[in-house]
Amino acid sequence: MLAIRLPEDLEKRLDNLAKRTGRTKTFYARQAIEQHLDDLEDLYLAEQRLTEIRAGRTRTVPLEDIMKRHGLED
Template structure:
């Protein structure tokens, strides 16, 4: 469960969108959270892999290994 307070202008926009589409506020809140969260998870994983590589805890793999080099 998540409860958030939105600025009134944003709340009005969300309300207008729900009326125009027949979808719920929850539907749009979920959509607004999922995509950025996916991106944040990818970024955190990439940062951790970079730190592990720099600390010698992992090795780099050439793109040639996957047939993706020039």
């Protein structure tokens, strides 16, 4: 269970959308969170990898090597 307080303008927009489409505000809140959560997870993973590369704990692989490995050479 999750309860959140939204700014009044956002609450009105969400309420209007729900009324116009016949869906619940919960439906749209869940949908928005799911989509944004995917983006946040990708961002944090990318930042973590960058930190590991800069610290020398992991290496990068040149694109040419990846292309060759998967038979995608020109």
